[in-house]
Amino acid sequence: MKLSVQLAPKNKKGLLLANPVMTASGTFGWGTEYEHLFDIQRLGAIVCKGTTLKPREGNPQPRLAETPSGVLNSIGLQNIGVKAVAKEKAPVWATWRVPVIVNIVGETVDEYARLAQELDGVAGISALEVNIGCPNIKAGGAEFGARAESAAEVTAAVRAATSLPIVVKLTPNTTDIAEVARAAAGAGADAISLINTPRGMVIDTARRRPLLGNKFGGLSGPAIKPIALYMVYTVAGAVKVPVIGCGGITTADDALEFIMAGASAIQVGTANFNNPRAPLDVLEGIEQFMEKEGIKDIAELIGVGRG
Numbered sequence: 127m128k129l130s131v132q133l134a135p136k137n138k139k140g141l142l143l144a145n146p147v148m149t150a151s152g153t154f155g156w157g158t159e160y161e162h163l164f165d166i167q168r169l170g171a172i173v174c175k176g177t178t179l180k181p182r183e184g185n186p187q188p189r190l191a192e193t194p195s196g197v198l199n200s201i202g203l204q205n206i207g208v209k210a211v212a213k214e215k216a217p218v219w220a221t222w223r224v225p226v227i228v229n230i231v232g233e234t235v236d237e238y239a240r241l242a243q244e245l246d247g248v249a250g251i252s253a254l255e256v257n258i259g260c261p262n263i264k265a266g267g268a269e270f271g272a273r274a275e276s277a278a279e280v281t282a283a284v285r286a287a288t289s290l291p292i293v294v295k296l297t298p299n300t301t302d303i304a305e306v307a308r309a310a311a312g313a314g315a316d317a318i319s320l321i322n323t324p325r326g327m328v329i330d331t332a333r334r335r336p337l338l339g340n341k342f343g344g345l346s347g348p349a350i351k352p353i354a355l356y357m358v359y360t361v362a363g364a365v366k367v368p369v370i371g372c373g374g375i376t377t378a379d380d381a382l383e384f385i386m387a388g389a390s391a392i393q394v395g396t397a398n399f400n401n402p403r404a405p406l407d408v409l410e411g412i413e414q415f416m417e418k419e420g421i422k423d424i425a426e427l428i429g430v431g432r433g
């Protein structure tokens with residue numbers, strides 16, 4: 127049974143995954159935190175937390191709120207900064223079989239380019255995921271992913287700064303996600319991942335104020351799956367580069383929906399908080415489905431459910 131997928135067919139280095147199951151940025155730490163729970167080397171790829179030029183403390187607490195079938199978060203990109211990622215984390219990743227993709231986010235186009243430069247050629251980093259859709263920081267982040275022009279500008283700047291494969295991660299907080307996807311692909315993205323979190327809020331009625339310290343947050347988990355699936359379907363129909371689906375994937379059947387909608391790979395995010403083995407369960411479920419249905423190559427399933 128062939129499960130491998132090539133997510134950067136036009137890139138010299140390529141981004142070959144042993145299988146299509148990845149972890150979503152911000153929900154799987156550095157990968158190391160999960161090593162004692164299961165064999166993380168079996169996964170297709172691990173995406174690390176959003177990385178910025180300087181370390182960030184993140185937003186005021188509380189940063190998480192449970193909602194019906196979902197979670198609202200406003201972490202605000204707490205992270206150790208790109209230099210520490212390259213020096214402390216990458217050497218560990220370099221010993222792994224599973225490729226690690228670093229999620230990067232800047233406040234300006236130049237910051238994205240500098241991040242890409244810092245990580246170019248660092249052993250242990252297989253690709254960059256360019257986050258142009260973080261709803262939880264004041265400057266940059268989501269603003270770039272809201273419009274096609276700025277999405278193209280960031281992508282082109284990152285493209286010029288690195289030879290690593292680039293995955294551009296889109297935000298659902300835009301009017302025409304297909305247009306943004308086309309712009310990113312046109313500017314040199316090797317693949318497109320989506321979705322980041324749609325913006326939301328919760329009001330604490332007892333305290334008569336927004337529950338989250340940052341007032342607003344990003345919604346994730348099963349609540350957003352139909353929205354994510356629709357957007358993945360739309361983007362897969364709009365671009366020629368591989369698409370990576372993300373948003374509310376908890377089971378193998380969820381993952382298969384995204385693959386049948388046109389995704390070449392998928393990311394498991396919030397599900398990790400309930401079940402740290404979720405990505406492996408999803409992978410094993412996909413394998414079982416393929417065996418039961420007599421499918422020899424995962425490629426046979428990609429886009430098969432588009433109708």
Ligand SMILES: Cc1cc2nc3c(=O)[nH]c(=O)nc-3n(C[C@H](O)[C@H](O)[C@H](O)COP(=O)(O)O)c2cc1C
Nearest residue numbers: 150151152176257321322346347373374375395396
């Ligand atoms: C606590 C938390 C932190 C996140 N941090 C990041 C981040 O740093 N960069 C990013 O691109 N996405 C981040 N995300 C978004 C996820 O990677 C994913 O796109 C989103 O949660 C939807 O998938 P899910 O419903 O499977 O969680 C974060 C999500 C959560 C819940």
